Amino acid sequence: MRHLLAIGDLERTDIDRIMERAEGFAEVGRRDIKKVPTLRGRTIVSLFYESSTRTSSSFELAAKRLSADVVSVKSTGSSIDKGESLKDTIATLGAYGPEAIVIRSPHAGAAQLVAGWSDAAVINAGDGKHEHPSQALLDVYTLLRRLGSLEGKRIWIVGDVLHSRVARSNVLAFRMMGAEVTVCGPPTLIPRDVAAALGCRVSYELDGMEEADVVYALRMQRERMRESFVPSIREYAARYQIDSRRLSPRQLLMHPGPVNRGVELSGEVIDGPNSLVTEQVESGLVVRMAILYELLTAGRPRPDERAGDTDDVSDPTPIREPA
């Protein structure tokens, strides 16, 4: 793997490899010293053109746990704010010689463009409404830890599918792992031709959701009301909110965060026993470590190796000393 741009680019074996690696890093996370020297001396640029808490902090911490140097650039207060084009920003940051660029952009295909303009490995941390592959991988990881396998499992993704990059990446990833996926939401928020596009089923009502092994709720943004996608948040919540009445004890509940309490999820299910929301955040760290490891070490010589260092780089085993 050279980049992580879209789930659609991955093979099943890529996912399996990343899951296995993440498992190894989870073990590191249980040690006293949680840091390994794997990416020591490597520079990772994190470039966020949209606000983000969990994805940006998760990638940053993942990079630091691997001992990489991280440069974080946010759009506000930077030259991006002053109208610099993406291409020029990449050229500027390229002067630092980053080995990886993590990019979040409001526009589909931004990460792919960066991959064409830079020698770095590029990780798509969300491009418009297109894809959010690291989210899908951490969700797969979270479910594998709970369920062992996704083969034949039924997963319902509920909410604003039209505007959701998480939905697109997750449908593809869940299906690749053998699950059957249904997307559910008001007809105005389900993309035309989505069944043919992503290979999922479509439901406009929660009736039938009792078949689901996993219910994955999406964030419902309040501006959708102004754009006439839904008449009111109240009507949306009445029809599509996941609450304790609609969720049976055997069903697992997920959400990519941040949650609108009382809109797509009722408070009691977020904090309830079905909820995997906190586990998702935990998984995010180890899966993103695994992604960085995969892109920056597997099959690529590291800088000091090129200089004649013969350290075995394929061994991710943590060491005891702080890096």
Place this chain on the structure above:
Amino acid sequence: MTAKPISSLDWRGGGVAGGDLVLRRASVLDPRAGIDGTYDIVITGGEISALADPGSVDGKGEVIDAEGKCVFPAFFDPHVHLRVPGDEDEEDIETGTRAAAAGGYCGVLAMANTDPPVDSAADILALRERASGEASVPTGFLGTVSRGLEGGELTEMAELRDAGAVGFSDDGLPIANARLMRRALQYQHLVGANVALHEEDHDLSRPAGAHAPHLGGVMHEGVVSAVLGLAGVPSVAESTMIARDAALAAYEDARIHVQHLSARESVEAVAAAKEAGVRITCEATPHHLVLTDEEVRSLDSRFKMNPPLRSEDDRQAIVDGLRSGVIDCVATDHAPHAAEEKEVPFEEAAMGVTGLETAFSVLHSELVLPGVLDLGVLVERMSAGASPFDFDPPRLAPGSEASLVLFDPDAEWEAGADGWESRSDNSCFAGRRLRGRVLMTVVGGQVVYRQRSFAMGVA
């Protein structure tokens, strides 16, 4: 309305006849004049003076061996963007018409959505003045329908017409207001000139609302937009506006020309209007005839234009429409853009592609050679765009003004490999292997273009 010769438009060759020229043993095809055979074409004093038996003419002046080559009436493009005034870094009259000449065109009509828009008689007169000094081929200019392209008030259409506007269009934008549309059609009874329409209902093509253009649809709404998470422009955003304007044209006994059809529903709407006797003509672009939204999977901004590339079913409907005549003509919607407007994420990229230099070769390669479209039909449609704007399409019959294209049907070339005449390179066909190439373009007896390797060969 009586039609005028294309050469009456402004260009730098106006009023000069050009030297004598003989094209020997050429395969001459002009379906409009009923000509299909091998002849020596003799051009004297700017006119076709004879179609003689092959090999029989020695002639004076330049003699070209055209054996195995085709001669067609030169093409006419009723829809180009020359970017003057305002965006001369992307194209100007000189480069845009050079691109036209290289594509085999003997005339182009430039749209009025420049910066500022062409909405006054003074603007038209200034453009005509420039064209008479810079344009390689006859060039006409449209004025806008609405003042400032704002969709609110009519321009002084009669005065614009008197100044030489060849038609009216708010192209780039629809005329959203039905009342303004109706007034323009009523006023046509005074002004005469045709109204060219970019049909798009912004309430449907801009999912977050007509007043949120930055959140507007950027590609066809369908399977591919669902995969990419891109906001879609549904086919009905176009066809419903065509239906509205056809009804208004019928009611006001006016005529309209619908630009760049992209969807099956649009072809059906035009067919129904024609069936009902509405005075409606329409055009299709090479990209809508050849490409589909599958190209957009690459998120390559060269495939972003408005209207967008649609589904394979839509594409087939456009091809069928062109064949049957529901679609009257091919127009390129040649829309040059600077590199920095395209080297950005797809959603942010400017809409539009260049097309003049590749149009006929692309359609020859992709539609004629595979047997989808008859060569004669394509040749006719390539110049039929003159008629809706009251110009006579060129003919190859003796006595006609000599505007023709010499075409090598066997030449293989890669689009863009030798660079472009256009100032911009945002071609959606760049890098494509094409079969058949324009060798020479003649307008009113004057050679306005020679393909380089061919020109070396005959020199």
